Amino acid sequence: MNKSSKIFVAGHRGLVGSAIVKNLKAKGYHNLLLRSRSELNLLDSLSVSNFFEVEKPEYVFLAAAKVGGIIANNIYRADFIYENLMIQNNIIHQSYRNNVKKLMFLGSTCIYPKECPQPMKEEYLLTDILEYTNEPYAIAKIAGIKMCESYNLQYGTNFISVMPTNLYGPNDNFDLEKSHVLPALVRKILLGKALEASDWDFIKNDLKKLPIENENGSSSENHILGVLEKYGVSLKNDEVTVEIWGSGNPRREFLWSEDMADACVFLMNKRDFKDTYDNSDKEVRNTHINIGTGKDISIKELALLIKEHVGFNGTFHFNEDKPDGTMVKLTDVSKLNNMGWKHSIEISEGIKALCSHYLETA
Numbered sequence: 001m002n003k004s005s006k007i008f009v010a011g012h013r014g015l016v017g018s019a020i021v022k023n024l025k026a027k028g029y030h031n032l033l034l035r036s037r038s039e040l041n042l043l044d045s046l047s048v049s050n051f052f053e054v055e056k057p058e059y060v061f062l063a064a065a066k067v068g069g070i071i072a073n074n075i076y077r078a079d080f081i082y083e084n085l086m087i088q089n090n091i092i093h094q095s096y097r098n099n100v101k102k103l104m105f106l107g108s109t110c111i112y113p114k115e116c117p118q119p120m121k122e123e124y125l126l127t128d129i130l131e132y133t134n135e136p137y138a139i140a141k142i143a144g145i146k147m148c149e150s151y152n153l154q155y156g157t158n159f160i161s162v163m164p165t166n167l168y169g170p171n172d173n174f175d176l177e178k179s180h181v182l183p184a185l186v187r188k189i190l191l192g193k194a195l196e197a198s199d200w201d202f203i204k205n206d207l208k209k210l211p212i213e214n215e216n217g218s219s220s221e222n223h224i225l226g227v228l229e230k231y232g233v234s235l236k237n238d239e240v241t242v243e244i245w246g247s248g249n250p251r252r253e254f255l256w257s258e259d260m261a262d263a264c265v266f267l268m269n270k271r272d273f274k275d276t277y278d279n280s281d282k283e284v285r286n287t288h289i290n291i292g293t294g295k296d297i298s299i300k301e302l303a304l305l306i307k308e309h310v311g312f313n314g315t316f317h318f319n320e321d322k323p324d325g326t327m328v329k330l331t332d333v334s335k336l337n338n339m340g341w342k343h344s345i346e347i348s349e350g351i352k353a354l355c356s357h358y359l360e361t362a
């Protein structure tokens with residue numbers, strides 16, 4: 001990319017898209033093409049086709065997707081497979097038709113088998129069955145990788161795929177039912193701390209963002225306690241308890257979204273499809289690359305780190321009626337590290353930054 005290249009960032013208001021825009025602008029890329037969902041619905045093939053024909057982007061970051069945590073993936077299974085396939089099919093196909101110079105497709109490490117050898121290398125793709133809770137989403141992401149590979153092989157395009165680990169950062173989704181674990185735990189533990197301190201102003205302000213069933217318009221403390229309990233923050237015998245889904249034993253690897261964006265821009269400039277396989281390969285597979293830190297932590301350890309940072313004194317209830325999902329998914333990031341990129345924000349620093357971000361934007 002050069003500084004005046006026309007770059008389409010699809011999903012620019014999201015966690016990763018907004019970080020990619022920030023990274024590109026900071027590096028002097030000034031010809032960015034951005035469209036909100038109301039301006040361009042990426043599910044609508046005709047609108048996407050018209051957009052590409054008129055705008056002719058040169059580079060595309062495909063960071064738009066239907067995204068959510070373990071329960072959202074498990075419940076809205078049809079939406080996750082349909083919307084992700086549609087968005088990526090529309091953008092990848094139009095990028096081919098309109099001679100986009102390079103496209104980056106963002107997948108996810110949930111493409112790897114449920115019981116994958118650890119750490120997960122790129123070549124472990126499609127070697128065993130997937131985790132059930134996010135199988136429809138993972139299948140869409142695998143289709144995205146294969147679509148990029150297939151267009152490259154048949155039509156000579158230059159579409160690359162990156163597989164990020166679990167991400168978090170500014171513009172994260174803090175919805176307590178649909179979000180990923182890190183923003184959910186930050187919010188629940190901050191609410192738990194506020195409840196300990198009887199900080200009703202903080203709690204009432206925070207709850208304005210929840211879809212509360214408030215039939216009688218009541219804002220009494222009892223009503224609020226009922227709402228908090230529904231979302232996993234409860235007060236009993238003067239002790240506050242925060243609910244953690246599952247056993248607390250699953251391990252996850254977390255990457256700060258601005259590091260993720262930096263890796264994307266780095267790879268967009270450094271990696272072409274032709275670099276991803278050997279010319280002697282009869283079968284071209286596993287051309288994607290992992291993005292992560294190569295370090296993981298259990299959900300229980302994560303909750304304890306947040307608890308310590310926030311100064312919450314209550315207890316955790318591990319609700320094993322909620323799914324654990326994959327028990328361990330640590331990425332092998334040696335390919336990326338060997339290319340010269342490494343993450344900069346460790347989890348303890350990232351937790352502090354995410355808490356500050358939440359409090360500033362709450």
Ligand SMILES: NC(=O)C1=CN([C@@H]2O[C@H](COP(=O)(O)OP(=O)(O)OC[C@H]3O[C@@H](n4cnc5c(N)ncnc54)[C@H](OP(=O)(O)O)[C@@H]3O)[C@@H](O)[C@H]2O)C=CC1
Nearest residue numbers: 011013014015016037041042043064065067106108166167
């Ligand atoms: N968050 C994570 O932990 C991980 C994310 N990823 C992948 O990274 C990518 C970015 O995810 P993330 O930033 O977290 O997701 P977000 O949900 O934060 O952002 C997704 C963006 O896509 C947009 N979008 C979704 N559907 C449409 C549509 N029909 N038309 C137009 N825009 C649409 C959203 O618009 P709007 O703002 O209007 O909703 C939003 O801006 C995705 O491919 C995701 O699968 C991979 C691994 C982990």
Ligand SMILES: C[C@H]1O[C@H](OP(=O)(O)OP(=O)(O)OC[C@H]2O[C@@H](n3cnc4c(=O)[nH]c(N)nc43)[C@H](O)[C@@H]2O)[C@@H](O)[C@@H](O)C1=O
Nearest residue numbers: 069070073108110134179180181184244245246323324325
């Ligand atoms: C990025 C990745 O994200 C999803 O997979 P996931 O890693 O399982 O997602 P998660 O962040 O929601 O959960 C991680 C772990 O944490 C536990 N957990 C505890 N307490 C809360 C909690 O309060 N909320 C959530 N969401 N999880 C909780 C939860 O039970 C699980 O054991 C994919 O569907 C797919 O979208 C994908 O690719």
